Amino acid sequence: MTFTGWLTIFGFAVILTALAMPLGSYMAAVYSGERTFMDPVLRVPERFLYRLIRVDPSQPAPQDWKAYARSVILFSLAGWLLLYFILRTQTLWNFTGLNPEGFHSAPWNVTFNTTSSFVTNTNWQYYGGETTMSYFSQMAGLTVQNFVSAATGIVVAVALIRGIIGRSGKSLGNFWQDLVRTVLYILLPLSIIIALVLVSQGVLQTFGGYLTAHGITGLTQTIARAPVASQEAIKELGTNGGGIFNTNSAHPFENSTGFTNLVEMLAVLIIPAALVFMYGKMVGSRRQGYAIYSTMMIMFLGAAVVAYIAEAHGSPAQHAAGLHTGVIPGSTGGNMEGKDQRFGIAGSALFDVITTVTSCGAVNSAIESFTGIGGAVPMANLSASEVIFGGVGTGLYSILLYVLLAVFIGGLMVGRTPEYLGKKIEAREIKLVALGILITPLAALFATALAVASSAGRQSISAAAAGGPQGFSETIYAYLSQANNNGSAFAGYTGFIQPAAGNIGSHGITFANLLGGFTMLFARFAPILFALAVGGALAGKRISPPGLGTMRTDNPTFVVLLIGVIVLVGALTFFPALLLGPIVQGLTGHLY
Amino acid sequence: MALKKDTITAALAILLLTLLCGILYPLVITGISQVAFPGNANGQQVQVGGRLVGSKLIGQNFADPVVKNGKVVLDKNGNPVTVPDPRYFQTRPSATVPSDNAAATTFSNLGPNSVATKQELTTNIAAYIHLNGRYYPGGLTAAKVPVDAADTSASGIDPDISVANARIQAHRIAAVRHLPLTTVNRLIDTYTGGRGLGFIGEPTVNVLELNLALNRISGGHR
Helix, strand or coil: CHHHHHHHHHHHHHHHHHHHHHHHHHHHHHHHCCCCCCCCHHHHHHHHHHHCCCCCCCCCCCCHHHHHHHHCCCHHHHHHHHHHHHHHHHHHHHHHHHCCCCCCCCCCHHHHHCCCCCCCCCCCCCCHHHHHHHHHHHHHHHHHHHHHHHHHHHHHHHHHHHHHHCCCCCCCCCCHHHHHHHHHHHHHHHHHHHHHHHHHHHCCCCCCCCCEEEEECCCHHHHCCCCCHHHHHHHHCCCCCCCCCCCCEEEECCCCCHHHHHHHHHHHHHHHHHHHHHHHCCCCCHHHHHHHHHHHHHHHHHHHHHHHHHHHCCHHHHCCCCCCCECCCCCCCCCCCCCHHHHCCHHHHHHHHHHHHHHCCCEEECCHHHHHHHHHHHHHHCCCCCCCCCCCCCHHHHHHHHHHHHHCCCHHHHCCEEEEEEEEEEEEHHHHHHHHHHHHHHHHHHHHHHHCHHHHHCCCCCCHHCHHHHHHHHHHHHCCCCCCHHHHCCCCCCEECCCHHHHCCCCCCCHHHHHHHHHHHHHHHHHHHHHHHHHHHHHHCCCCCCCCCCCCCHHHHHHHHHHHHHHHHHHHHHHHHHHHHHHHHHCCCCCC | HHHHHHHHHHHHHHHHHHHHHHHHHHHHHHHHHHHHHHHHHCCCCEECEEEEECCCCCCCCEEECCCCCECCCCCCCCCEEEEEECCCCCCCCCCCCCCCCCCCCCCCCCCCCCCCHHHHHHHHHHHHHHHHHCCCCCCCCCHHHCCCHCCCCCCCCCEEEEEHHHHHHHHHHHHHHCCCCHHHHHHHHCCCCCCCCCCCCEEEEEEEHHHHHHHHHHCCCC
């Protein structure tokens, strides 16, 4: 461990907070329909878009939770169908000139998984980008879902907030208006800025095709290229995580320097962090936002510290091979297996904590090669159901469900009717909350059990990991990741056998593709429905003024209670399973 | 009725957003990038005498093909079998096939407690000691090998090595190229990149730039 390593982690937290606060205020204005400084530029295209999609631009119709949910589902379904079509007809679009390598489509089962993955904001990838996808598929297919699946997550959170603050009636807003405003006012401007910053620092942006270089020792090297920066920006901002290249943000064309690494880490967390400040502003009490932000930040820093210490310590395999993993002049030591030099131990550990507390899933290092404890940290983050910042929107609506649960438990402990922001939490709400919270772990554990118990499931485990705790870790990670719509992986786990580029002779592993695809879809849309239903149930409730006995939800006591609830639910659900994989490896020096 | 209207809106919305976010946005970013940052946008290509020798960002395998009976020896995948060229700094071990394959990148995905990982590390350490040991004062042992020289990189095409790794290889380069060690070390200093904003990331030595600079001061390939 080094001083600069620690500075990376804590400096990052400070920069993030400083940037997220103003963005949160701006976003609150966007969703409250207030004037923003972007209005002069965007008001006209916004109204034009409404007209084109047949929404009344002057007064979009208010939707109750069921109507809102219907629009979410219909829009996601339309997106699913279009993406599946584009990916399966990859060669049909060769006339655009955007398939320089002439790649064929991936098989149907892989495409089913990929489509479900991008529509659910997961970006789990059973394919290698630079050997499978044309530029056209990357842009018109995957990038589009990077925008709209992120927007969908955000607007569901906004709808839930409207339910919490609603003073009368049932309206949660209008989905189409929220969708258009999210894309135009938030995602596109931020993406343009981040993409250009990334290019200025070395990230690629070209349609120029692959290069052949003749090295100075006489070996030739084919260099895959793509329009990277435009997709990279929204991949991080929308907590999507699907890399253009197989090695994702470890690839130097996606993540060129230590500085681009910082930019990408900030891009991943900025919207989830800003949403919390936005929440405080929208409910009329910034302290409510600060309480949730503190909860998230404490758990996030805890995860980052543990991961950094574990990775700096090195792995049993390194020690068995006789390597010295301490700091020496000119090298930080540590577990550098599956890590690139420019990011180092701290920059890799921090990135992978960020990508797993959110639902991003982009990686700049190989999580499978992390030490036992270092690898248990991402799994623990996933086990917390993406509430430590979480995905864009999904993180906020998920933690709000936990907040309601904490309020309920707190209310039981002091013997009063639980109330949150003046609204009584009653049987219907708490039932919906419990279902919303438990659905993701249920999907993850059920799918894992199926996959390890069946020979069809076990064929996805990599040869080097078979038979040991690593094989179990690969499997549980795969389904934790897909159920939480994360998309990072113990990447030895595979669903696509591709002997050569261009999909010649390739085939998918149908079991893994289908189980994963259905897990993603179920664990994305079921919680959305529960969150919207909670919003709908709260929307019509009267707000009673706080009294002497009202439990406060904006002080350190509540933060402790909330952390306790999150840890308890996650630990009770997943601890037995995690014991079998990463924790065994963390506790032993034995090699399998 | 509401369902039908909503369905039409959904279809129109996804088509329009595809045009906006999937076509227009990448084209605009490409246009601006190609004008404002053409070098970066096209991959920081390095040319020598008008010939593309690689990208500054992409690691390569500085190795020579093994020739037997006048023919290049191929492995079972049809790729040339190579040995590291001692005249050049070597990049980190790579999990791609062949090494440093920039058209199909991959992680090693080897676990922390895996026998396969230990075997791979032992092989890499032995290769590093075989290449550098006899030039390094006092010889090399596994404990003296920097971790980045034994562990495979993430991208498989890591363009950089650690300063510690470069300093050890400098002894070999100096001996093979008949250069003073101080000259080689000065070159390393020149091509060592610092941390972003002073604390982000780790110092890196860019191997391609360093090797090209070596060729400029002491001749090119045999």
